[in-house]
Amino acid sequence: MQTQRSGQNKGPKYLDTKVLIASLSIAVTVGLWNLFSNEAVLAQKVEPNPESSPPEAPAEGQDLPPLPTLVPLLNLSSVQSQGSSSGIVAQQANPAQPVGLRSVTAPDQVIVQKVKPVFEEGKIAPSGGGSSRRGAVTQTRSSR
Amino acid sequence: MLKVEFRAMGCQMAAFLDNDQPAAAKALRQVPGWFEEWEQALSRFRTDSELNRLNAAPGVVFKAGSTLWEVVKASLETAQWTGGLVVPTVHNALVNAGYNRSFNLLQAGHAGQAVHSRVAFLDDQKEESGDWRDILLDEYRQTITLPPGLKLDLGGIGKGWAAKQAARLLSDFGPALVDAGGDIAVSGPQAGETPWPVSVADPLQVQESLDLLALADCGVATSGIDFRRWQKNGVWKHHIIDPRTGEPAVTDIMSATLVAPDALQAEAAAKVVVILGSQAGMDWLEGHPQFAGLLAMQDGRILYSSRMDQYLWS
Numbered sequence: 190m191q192t193q194r195s196g197q198n199k200g201p202k203y204l205d206t207k208v209l210i211a212s213l214s215i216a217v218t219v220g221l222w223n224l225f226s227n228e229a230v231l232a233q234k235v236e237p238n239p240e241s242s243p244p245e246a247p248a249e250g251q252d253l254p255p256l257p258t259l260v261p262l263l264n265l266s267s268v269q270s271q272g273s274s275s276g277i278v279a280q281q282a283n284p285a286q287p288v289g290l291r292s293v294t295a296p297d298q299v300i301v302q303k304v305k306p307v308f309e310e311g312k313i314a315p316s317g318g319g320s321s322r323r324g325a326v327t328q329t330r331s332s333r
Numbered sequence: 334m335l336k337v338e339f340r341a342m343g344c345q346m347a348a349f350l351d352n353d354q355p356a357a358a359k360a361l362r363q364v365p366g367w368f369e370e371w372e373q374a375l376s377r378f379r380t381d382s383e384l385n386r387l388n389a390a391p392g393v394v395f396k397a398g399s400t401l402w403e404v405v406k407a408s409l410e411t412a413q414w415t416g417g418l419v420v421p422t423v424h425n426a427l428v429n430a431g432y433n434r435s436f437n438l439l440q441a442g443h444a445g446q447a448v449h450s451r452v453a454f455l456d457d458q459k460e461e462s463g464d465w466r467d468i469l470l471d472e473y474r475q476t477i478t479l480p481p482g483l484k485l486d487l488g489g490i491g492k493g494w495a496a497k498q499a500a501r502l503l504s505d506f507g508p509a510l511v512d513a514g515g516d517i518a519v520s521g522p523q524a525g526e527t528p529w530p531v532s533v534a535d536p537l538q539v540q541e542s543l544d545l546l547a548l549a550d551c552g553v554a555t556s557g558i559d560f561r562r563w564q565k566n567g568v569w570k571h572h573i574i575d576p577r578t579g580e581p582a583v584t585d586i587m588s589a590t591l592v593a594p595d596a597l598q599a600e601a602a603a604k605v606v607v608i609l610g611s612q613a614g615m616d617w618l619e620g621h622p623q624f625a626g627l628l629a630m631q632d633g634r635i636l637y638s639s640r641m642d643q644y645l646w647s
Contacts, residue, residue, distance in 0.1 A: 325545055330515040330534035331557035331588050332344050332492065 334523075337361045341368035342376070342492055344514025348499060351523045352507030360506045364499055368513075371498075374400040375491040377424060377484075387477060388424070388484040394476045402475045405468075408490045411601045412465045418608050419601045420465040423574040424484035488572075492516045493554060493600030500596075510548075511596075515555050518596035522549035530646055536588040536629050543590075543635055544627060545646040552596030556603035557588025557629070575608050582608040589614065590627040592644050598623070611636060 335358055338347045348364045350357045374383040383401045397405065408421035463483030470477055479485070496513035503509035504520035510529050511518045519529050528549045532542035536559035546553060558573060558581075575582040589606040593599035602624050606614035611628055618626045618638040625640040 325530045325532035325542070326349055326510060327347055327512045327517065328515070328532045328534045328539075328542065329512075329517050329546075329553050329555045329590055330539055331536065331555050331559055332489070332514040332516070 335361050337364055339365040339368070341365065342372050342488075342495070342514065343378070344492065346514060347512040348503065349510040349512075349529075350503055350507050351509070354506075357506040360503060364503070364511070367499055367502070368495060371400050371491070371495050374398055375404055375487045377486055377488070384485060384487060387479065391479045391481045391483065394471070394478050397475055397477050399475075402477070404487050404491055404494050405477055405485065406470060407494055407597060408485075408487060409465060409468060409470065411490060411597070415601055415605050417465070417576055419490075419604045420576050421485045421487055421490065422463050422465045422468075422483055423576060424486040489516075489556070489600050489604060490597065493518075493552070493595075493597035496596040497552060513596070516596050516600050517548070517553045519548045519551055519553075528646075533590045533627055534588075537633075543629060546592065546644045547646040548592070548644065551592055551594060552599040553590065553592045554596060554599035554603045555588050555590040556600065556607050557586070558582075558584065558607070559587050573604060573607050584608065584610045585631055586611055586614065586628050587631045588629045590629075591618075592625045592641070594623055602626075 335350045335353060336347060338345070340346065346365075346368060348361060350361050372382075373379065376382045377384055377388070379385065383398055387395050387397070387401065405421065412420040463480060467480040467483065468477065492513040493516045496511045496516045496518040499511040499513075500509045500518035500520045503511065508523045508529075509520040510531075515534075517531060519531075522528050526549075528547035531546045531548050531553060533544050533546060534555065535541040535543050536557050556573060573582045573584075574580065584607050586607050589603045591599045591603040591606065593602055602618075602621070603626075605617060606626055606628065608614075609617055611630060614626075614628065615636065615638060618624055622640065624638070625644055626638040627641055628636040630636065
Protein backbone atom coordinates (compact mmCIF):
# COMPACT_ATOMS: atom_id res chain seq x y z
CA MET A 190 0.00 0.00 0.00
CA GLN A 191 1.41 3.36 -0.98
CA THR A 192 0.95 6.65 0.80
CA GLN A 193 0.39 9.66 -1.42
CA ARG A 194 2.35 12.77 -0.49
CA SER A 195 0.49 15.92 -1.25
CA GLY A 196 2.43 18.96 -2.60
CA GLN A 197 5.57 16.92 -2.98
CA ASN A 198 6.75 18.76 -6.10
CA LYS A 199 6.29 22.32 -4.68
CA GLY A 200 8.39 21.66 -1.55
CA PRO A 201 11.60 23.66 -2.36
CA LYS A 202 9.69 26.82 -3.35
CA TYR A 203 7.56 26.68 -0.15
CA LEU A 204 10.73 26.31 1.96
CA ASP A 205 12.33 29.35 0.32
CA THR A 206 9.31 31.48 1.20
CA LYS A 207 9.43 30.38 4.83
CA VAL A 208 13.15 31.17 5.11
CA LEU A 209 12.58 34.57 3.54
CA ILE A 210 9.77 35.47 5.97
CA ALA A 211 11.80 34.31 8.98
CA SER A 212 14.85 36.32 7.88
CA LEU A 213 12.78 39.44 7.36
CA SER A 214 11.16 39.03 10.77
CA ILE A 215 14.52 38.73 12.51
CA ALA A 216 15.93 41.71 10.64
CA VAL A 217 12.94 43.91 11.53
CA THR A 218 13.09 42.88 15.20
CA VAL A 219 16.82 43.59 15.49
CA GLY A 220 16.46 46.87 13.66
CA LEU A 221 13.64 48.14 15.89
CA TRP A 222 15.47 47.01 19.02
CA ASN A 223 18.58 48.88 17.96
CA LEU A 224 16.61 52.01 17.14
CA PHE A 225 14.82 52.23 20.48
CA SER A 226 17.81 51.35 22.58
CA ASN A 227 19.92 54.04 20.87
CA GLU A 228 17.29 56.65 21.64
CA ALA A 229 17.31 55.70 25.31
CA VAL A 230 21.10 55.99 25.41
CA LEU A 231 21.10 59.29 23.55
CA ALA A 232 18.57 60.75 25.95
CA GLN A 233 20.97 60.11 28.89
CA LYS A 234 24.10 61.19 27.10
CA VAL A 235 25.95 64.20 28.57
CA GLU A 236 27.92 66.52 26.38
CA PRO A 237 31.63 66.30 27.24
CA ASN A 238 33.34 69.43 28.53
CA PRO A 239 36.03 70.28 25.97
CA GLU A 240 38.08 72.18 28.57
CA SER A 241 38.53 69.25 30.92
CA SER A 242 41.14 66.67 30.12
CA PRO A 243 40.30 62.99 30.52
CA PRO A 244 41.37 61.53 33.89
CA GLU A 245 44.44 59.42 33.83
CA ALA A 246 44.26 55.91 35.18
CA PRO A 247 46.38 55.52 38.33
CA ALA A 248 49.50 53.52 37.88
CA GLU A 249 49.41 50.07 39.42
CA GLY A 250 50.78 50.02 42.96
CA GLN A 251 50.59 53.81 43.26
CA ASP A 252 49.87 54.82 46.86
CA LEU A 253 46.81 57.04 46.54
CA PRO A 254 44.79 58.53 49.41
CA PRO A 255 41.42 56.85 50.00
CA LEU A 256 38.55 58.31 48.00
CA PRO A 257 35.80 60.12 49.86
CA THR A 258 32.65 58.09 50.09
CA LEU A 259 29.43 59.39 48.56
CA VAL A 260 26.25 58.41 50.32
CA PRO A 261 22.68 59.39 49.47
CA LEU A 262 21.40 62.40 51.40
CA LEU A 263 17.96 61.58 52.73
CA ASN A 264 15.47 64.39 52.22
CA LEU A 265 13.12 64.09 55.12
CA SER A 266 10.14 66.23 55.87
CA SER A 267 8.79 66.32 59.35
CA VAL A 268 5.07 66.22 59.83
CA GLN A 269 3.70 67.05 63.23
CA SER A 270 0.67 64.95 63.97
CA GLN A 271 -2.33 67.24 64.29
CA GLY A 272 -4.09 67.00 67.63
CA SER A 273 -1.64 64.51 68.96
CA SER A 274 -0.97 64.98 72.64
CA SER A 275 1.93 62.56 72.74
CA GLY A 276 4.16 64.85 70.69
CA ILE A 277 5.27 62.06 68.39
CA VAL A 278 6.80 63.39 65.19
CA ALA A 279 6.19 61.32 62.09
CA GLN A 280 8.94 61.55 59.51
CA GLN A 281 8.25 60.82 55.90
CA ALA A 282 10.60 60.59 52.95
CA ASN A 283 9.71 62.94 50.09
CA PRO A 284 10.08 60.99 46.85
CA ALA A 285 9.42 64.04 44.64
CA GLN A 286 12.70 65.69 45.70
CA PRO A 287 15.86 64.72 43.80
CA VAL A 288 18.30 62.67 45.86
CA GLY A 289 21.45 64.66 46.58
CA LEU A 290 24.85 63.41 47.60
CA ARG A 291 26.95 64.58 50.49
CA SER A 292 30.65 64.07 50.81
CA VAL A 293 32.00 62.02 53.72
CA THR A 294 35.66 62.26 54.56
CA ALA A 295 37.72 59.12 54.67
CA PRO A 296 38.49 57.80 58.20
CA ASP A 297 41.82 58.70 59.68
CA GLN A 298 44.41 55.97 59.55
CA VAL A 299 45.94 56.21 62.96
CA ILE A 300 46.56 52.63 63.88
CA VAL A 301 49.14 51.39 61.48
CA GLN A 302 52.30 53.35 61.17
CA LYS A 303 55.64 52.81 59.58
CA VAL A 304 58.27 51.88 62.12
CA LYS A 305 60.93 54.47 62.63
CA PRO A 306 64.00 53.27 60.82
CA VAL A 307 65.94 50.86 62.96
CA PHE A 308 67.44 49.14 59.97
CA GLU A 309 70.25 50.21 57.75
CA GLU A 310 69.97 48.77 54.27
CA GLY A 311 67.70 46.04 55.63
CA LYS A 312 70.10 44.91 58.31
CA ILE A 313 69.73 45.43 62.02
CA ALA A 314 72.68 46.94 63.75
CA PRO A 315 72.19 46.19 67.45
CA SER A 316 74.62 47.45 70.00
CA GLY A 317 75.27 44.01 71.44
CA GLY A 318 73.28 44.49 74.60
CA GLY A 319 74.79 45.79 77.78
CA SER A 320 72.92 48.73 79.19
CA SER A 321 71.55 49.87 75.85
CA ARG A 322 68.44 48.77 73.94
CA ARG A 323 69.40 50.38 70.64
CA GLY A 324 68.52 48.13 67.71
CA ALA A 325 65.89 46.14 69.58
CA VAL A 326 62.44 46.15 68.01
CA THR A 327 60.84 45.62 71.40
CA GLN A 328 61.52 44.69 74.99
CA THR A 329 60.45 41.81 77.19
CA ARG A 330 59.47 42.91 80.69
CA SER A 331 57.04 41.93 83.39
CA SER A 332 53.50 42.77 82.27
CA ARG A 333 52.76 46.49 82.11
CA MET B 334 58.42 46.76 58.24
CA LEU B 335 55.04 47.65 59.68
CA LYS B 336 54.13 48.10 63.30
CA VAL B 337 50.92 48.57 65.25
CA GLU B 338 50.74 49.65 68.89
CA PHE B 339 47.69 49.67 71.17
CA ARG B 340 46.56 48.92 74.70
CA ALA B 341 44.66 45.77 75.59
CA MET B 342 44.39 43.40 78.55
CA GLY B 343 45.72 46.16 80.80
CA CYS B 344 49.04 46.23 78.95
CA GLN B 345 50.84 47.93 76.09
CA MET B 346 50.74 45.75 72.97
CA ALA B 347 52.70 45.88 69.73
CA ALA B 348 52.80 43.78 66.59
CA PHE B 349 55.38 43.85 63.82
CA LEU B 350 55.27 42.45 60.31
CA ASP B 351 58.34 42.28 58.12
CA ASN B 352 56.35 43.07 54.99
CA ASP B 353 55.33 46.44 53.53
CA GLN B 354 52.63 45.17 51.20
CA PRO B 355 49.04 46.51 51.48
CA ALA B 356 47.72 43.06 52.40
CA ALA B 357 50.14 42.94 55.34
CA ALA B 358 49.02 46.39 56.51
CA LYS B 359 45.41 45.28 56.29
CA ALA B 360 46.14 42.20 58.41
CA LEU B 361 48.04 44.26 60.96
CA ARG B 362 45.11 46.66 61.31
CA GLN B 363 43.00 43.73 62.50
CA VAL B 364 45.25 42.85 65.44
CA PRO B 365 43.67 45.28 67.97
CA GLY B 366 40.28 43.84 67.06
CA TRP B 367 41.52 40.31 67.71
CA PHE B 368 42.78 41.32 71.15
CA GLU B 369 39.52 43.10 71.94
CA GLU B 370 37.60 39.94 71.10
CA TRP B 371 39.93 37.77 73.18
CA GLU B 372 39.84 40.17 76.11
CA GLN B 373 36.05 40.13 76.06
CA ALA B 374 36.21 36.36 76.45
CA LEU B 375 39.08 36.13 78.96
CA SER B 376 39.07 39.18 81.23
CA ARG B 377 38.10 38.91 84.88
CA PHE B 378 37.87 42.70 85.05
CA ARG B 379 34.97 42.98 82.59
CA THR B 380 31.71 42.16 84.28
CA ASP B 381 30.17 40.94 81.02
CA SER B 382 33.10 38.80 79.92
CA GLU B 383 32.59 35.16 79.11
CA LEU B 384 35.04 34.20 81.85
CA ASN B 385 32.99 36.06 84.45
CA ARG B 386 29.84 34.32 83.26
CA LEU B 387 31.66 31.02 83.72
CA ASN B 388 32.93 32.06 87.17
CA ALA B 389 29.38 33.02 88.16
CA ALA B 390 28.06 29.58 87.27
CA PRO B 391 29.79 26.99 89.49
CA GLY B 392 28.45 23.49 89.09
CA VAL B 393 26.85 24.36 85.78
CA VAL B 394 27.84 22.67 82.52
CA PHE B 395 29.01 25.79 80.69
CA LYS B 396 29.20 25.80 76.89
CA ALA B 397 32.35 27.78 76.14
CA GLY B 398 33.24 29.78 73.06
CA SER B 399 36.31 28.70 71.14
CA THR B 400 38.67 31.26 72.73
CA LEU B 401 37.67 30.54 76.33
CA TRP B 402 37.72 26.84 75.66
CA GLU B 403 41.21 26.89 74.14
CA VAL B 404 42.68 29.05 76.90
CA VAL B 405 41.11 27.09 79.76
CA LYS B 406 42.32 23.88 78.17
CA ALA B 407 45.80 25.35 77.70
CA SER B 408 45.82 26.54 81.32
CA LEU B 409 45.01 23.06 82.60
CA GLU B 410 47.71 21.53 80.39
CA THR B 411 50.08 24.13 81.81
CA ALA B 412 49.05 23.22 85.35
CA GLN B 413 49.87 19.62 84.47
CA TRP B 414 53.38 20.17 83.08
CA THR B 415 54.34 22.74 85.72
CA GLY B 416 53.42 20.29 88.46
CA GLY B 417 50.65 22.58 89.72
CA LEU B 418 52.88 25.66 90.09
CA VAL B 419 51.07 27.68 87.42
CA VAL B 420 47.33 27.15 87.71
CA PRO B 421 44.24 29.07 86.60
CA THR B 422 42.62 28.75 90.00
CA VAL B 423 44.42 31.66 91.69
CA HIS B 424 41.48 34.05 91.22
CA ASN B 425 40.43 34.00 94.87
CA ALA B 426 44.03 34.17 96.08
CA LEU B 427 44.62 37.27 93.96
CA VAL B 428 41.46 38.90 95.27
CA ASN B 429 42.38 37.93 98.82
CA ALA B 430 45.77 39.56 98.27
CA GLY B 431 44.04 42.77 97.18
CA TYR B 432 44.25 42.41 93.37
CA ASN B 433 40.50 42.86 93.03
CA ARG B 434 40.34 45.24 90.06
CA SER B 435 42.40 45.99 86.99
CA PHE B 436 45.91 47.10 87.86
CA ASN B 437 45.32 50.55 86.35
CA LEU B 438 42.46 51.12 88.80
CA LEU B 439 44.47 49.58 91.61
CA GLN B 440 47.30 52.04 90.90
CA ALA B 441 44.89 54.96 90.66
CA GLY B 442 43.31 54.14 94.00
CA HIS B 443 46.51 53.17 95.70
CA ALA B 444 47.21 56.64 97.11
CA GLY B 445 43.66 57.05 98.42
CA GLN B 446 41.79 55.38 101.22
CA ALA B 447 39.21 53.62 99.09
CA VAL B 448 41.43 50.74 98.11
CA HIS B 449 42.61 50.15 101.64
CA SER B 450 39.10 50.08 103.04
CA ARG B 451 38.02 47.73 100.27
CA VAL B 452 40.96 45.45 100.94
CA ALA B 453 40.20 45.47 104.66
CA PHE B 454 36.63 44.46 103.83
CA LEU B 455 37.90 41.63 101.67
CA ASP B 456 39.85 40.22 104.60
CA ASP B 457 36.58 39.08 106.09
CA GLN B 458 35.56 37.34 102.89
CA LYS B 459 38.62 35.23 102.28
CA GLU B 460 37.79 32.46 99.85
CA GLU B 461 39.65 29.26 99.12
CA SER B 462 41.11 28.85 95.63
CA GLY B 463 40.08 25.27 94.96
CA ASP B 464 41.86 22.53 93.07
CA TRP B 465 42.41 22.82 89.32
CA ARG B 466 42.03 19.03 88.98
CA ASP B 467 38.36 19.36 89.93
CA ILE B 468 37.58 21.30 86.77
CA LEU B 469 35.70 19.16 84.26
CA LEU B 470 36.23 19.61 80.53
CA ASP B 471 34.11 17.91 77.90
CA GLU B 472 36.27 17.86 74.78
CA TYR B 473 33.43 16.80 72.48
CA ARG B 474 30.87 19.41 73.58
CA GLN B 475 33.48 22.01 74.60
CA THR B 476 31.90 22.50 77.99
CA ILE B 477 33.57 23.54 81.23
CA THR B 478 32.22 22.72 84.68
CA LEU B 479 33.71 24.48 87.68
CA PRO B 480 33.31 23.02 91.16
CA PRO B 481 31.51 25.22 93.71
CA GLY B 482 33.67 28.06 95.06
CA LEU B 483 36.32 27.83 92.35
CA LYS B 484 36.92 30.78 90.02
CA LEU B 485 39.39 31.12 87.19
CA ASP B 486 41.95 33.81 86.40
CA LEU B 487 43.51 33.54 82.95
CA GLY B 488 45.57 36.75 83.00
CA GLY B 489 49.12 35.58 82.28
CA ILE B 490 48.18 32.51 80.29
CA GLY B 491 45.69 34.59 78.28
CA LYS B 492 48.36 37.08 77.23
CA GLY B 493 50.81 34.34 76.26
CA TRP B 494 48.10 32.56 74.29
CA ALA B 495 47.04 35.80 72.58
CA ALA B 496 50.61 36.64 71.54
CA LYS B 497 51.10 33.15 70.14
CA GLN B 498 47.76 33.19 68.34
CA ALA B 499 48.27 36.65 66.81
CA ALA B 500 51.78 35.77 65.60
CA ARG B 501 50.42 32.60 64.02
CA LEU B 502 47.66 34.50 62.21
CA LEU B 503 50.07 37.21 61.02
CA SER B 504 52.66 34.71 59.83
CA ASP B 505 50.57 34.14 56.69
CA PHE B 506 51.66 37.62 55.59
CA GLY B 507 55.32 37.48 56.56
CA PRO B 508 57.65 37.14 59.52
CA ALA B 509 55.80 38.47 62.57
CA LEU B 510 56.53 39.44 66.15
CA VAL B 511 53.75 40.11 68.65
CA ASP B 512 54.49 41.71 72.01
CA ALA B 513 51.62 41.28 74.46
CA GLY B 514 52.79 43.37 77.40
CA GLY B 515 56.20 41.69 77.47
CA ASP B 516 55.06 38.20 76.46
CA ILE B 517 56.51 37.96 72.97
CA ALA B 518 55.78 35.50 70.17
CA VAL B 519 58.02 35.33 67.11
CA SER B 520 56.78 33.48 64.05
CA GLY B 521 60.10 33.17 62.23
CA PRO B 522 63.23 35.09 61.29
CA GLN B 523 63.04 38.33 59.34
CA ALA B 524 63.98 38.57 55.69
CA GLY B 525 67.50 37.27 55.09
CA GLU B 526 67.18 34.87 58.04
CA THR B 527 67.92 37.74 60.42
CA PRO B 528 66.65 37.03 63.94
CA TRP B 529 64.50 39.57 65.77
CA PRO B 530 66.44 41.65 68.32
CA VAL B 531 64.55 41.81 71.62
CA SER B 532 65.99 43.49 74.69
CA VAL B 533 65.49 42.29 78.26
CA ALA B 534 64.31 45.13 80.48
CA ASP B 535 66.18 45.93 83.66
CA PRO B 536 63.48 45.50 86.33
CA LEU B 537 64.93 48.36 88.36
CA GLN B 538 65.26 50.75 85.40
CA VAL B 539 62.86 49.62 82.73
CA GLN B 540 64.25 51.99 80.10
CA GLU B 541 67.56 50.20 80.35
CA SER B 542 68.33 46.68 79.18
CA LEU B 543 70.10 43.80 80.80
CA ASP B 544 70.87 42.10 77.52
CA LEU B 545 69.83 41.71 73.90
CA LEU B 546 68.31 38.49 72.56
CA ALA B 547 68.26 37.16 68.99
CA LEU B 548 64.96 35.33 68.49
CA ALA B 549 63.29 33.37 65.71
CA ASP B 550 60.38 30.93 65.79
CA CYS B 551 59.98 30.91 69.57
CA GLY B 552 58.52 32.82 72.49
CA VAL B 553 59.98 34.87 75.31
CA ALA B 554 58.31 36.18 78.45
CA THR B 555 59.32 37.93 81.61
CA SER B 556 57.61 37.46 84.93
CA GLY B 557 58.49 39.44 87.99
CA ILE B 558 57.52 41.14 91.19
CA ASP B 559 58.90 44.49 90.08
CA PHE B 560 55.76 46.14 88.67
CA ARG B 561 52.41 44.62 89.62
CA ARG B 562 52.73 45.14 93.33
CA TRP B 563 50.68 46.98 95.91
CA GLN B 564 50.43 47.45 99.64
CA LYS B 565 47.87 45.75 101.81
CA ASN B 566 47.80 46.52 105.51
CA GLY B 567 51.28 48.00 105.14
CA VAL B 568 52.71 44.84 103.52
CA TRP B 569 53.84 44.74 99.90
CA LYS B 570 52.02 42.15 97.79
CA HIS B 571 52.50 41.07 94.18
CA HIS B 572 50.55 39.15 91.57
CA ILE B 573 52.57 35.94 91.35
CA ILE B 574 50.72 33.55 93.57
CA ASP B 575 52.35 30.39 94.87
CA PRO B 576 49.52 27.83 94.66
CA ARG B 577 51.17 25.80 97.40
CA THR B 578 50.50 28.57 99.94
CA GLY B 579 47.78 30.61 98.24
CA GLU B 580 49.87 33.73 98.93
CA PRO B 581 52.18 35.89 96.79
CA ALA B 582 55.37 33.88 96.22
CA VAL B 583 58.31 34.44 98.54
CA THR B 584 61.28 34.62 96.21
CA ASP B 585 64.77 36.04 95.80
CA ILE B 586 64.15 36.78 92.11
CA MET B 587 63.09 40.22 90.92
CA SER B 588 62.28 39.06 87.38
CA ALA B 589 62.82 35.97 85.24
CA THR B 590 63.06 36.05 81.44
CA LEU B 591 62.44 32.73 79.73
CA VAL B 592 62.88 31.69 76.11
CA ALA B 593 60.66 28.76 75.14
CA PRO B 594 59.20 27.10 72.03
CA ASP B 595 56.21 29.48 72.26
CA ALA B 596 55.03 32.50 74.25
CA LEU B 597 52.53 30.54 76.31
CA GLN B 598 55.16 28.12 77.59
CA ALA B 599 57.59 30.99 78.15
CA GLU B 600 55.03 32.83 80.28
CA ALA B 601 54.32 29.77 82.42
CA ALA B 602 57.98 28.75 82.77
CA ALA B 603 58.95 32.27 83.88
CA LYS B 604 56.34 32.09 86.65
CA VAL B 605 57.60 28.66 87.74
CA VAL B 606 61.14 29.99 88.12
CA VAL B 607 60.02 33.07 90.10
CA ILE B 608 57.91 30.90 92.41
CA LEU B 609 60.69 28.37 92.96
CA GLY B 610 63.39 30.99 93.57
CA SER B 611 66.85 31.13 92.02
CA GLN B 612 68.31 27.89 93.38
CA ALA B 613 65.43 25.52 92.68
CA GLY B 614 64.46 27.57 89.62
CA MET B 615 67.84 27.09 87.96
CA ASP B 616 67.75 23.37 88.73
CA TRP B 617 64.28 23.17 87.17
CA LEU B 618 65.51 25.08 84.09
CA GLU B 619 68.49 22.77 83.60
CA GLY B 620 66.13 19.80 83.73
CA HIS B 621 63.96 21.23 80.93
CA PRO B 622 66.04 21.54 77.76
CA GLN B 623 63.31 23.41 75.88
CA PHE B 624 63.82 26.46 78.12
CA ALA B 625 66.59 29.01 78.62
CA GLY B 626 66.49 31.74 81.23
CA LEU B 627 67.95 34.98 82.51
CA LEU B 628 67.24 35.82 86.14
CA ALA B 629 67.49 39.33 87.58
CA MET B 630 67.99 38.85 91.30
CA GLN B 631 66.74 41.15 94.03
CA ASP B 632 70.34 41.62 95.16
CA GLY B 633 71.28 42.94 91.70
CA ARG B 634 73.00 39.83 90.32
CA ILE B 635 72.14 38.52 86.84
CA LEU B 636 72.11 34.74 86.39
CA TYR B 637 72.02 32.88 83.06
CA SER B 638 70.99 29.28 82.51
CA SER B 639 73.42 27.16 80.52
CA ARG B 640 71.32 27.25 77.32
CA MET B 641 70.82 31.01 77.29
CA ASP B 642 74.02 31.57 75.27
CA GLN B 643 72.35 30.47 72.03
CA TYR B 644 69.83 33.32 72.30
CA LEU B 645 72.19 36.16 73.20
CA TRP B 646 72.93 38.60 70.40
CA SER B 647 76.62 38.29 69.67
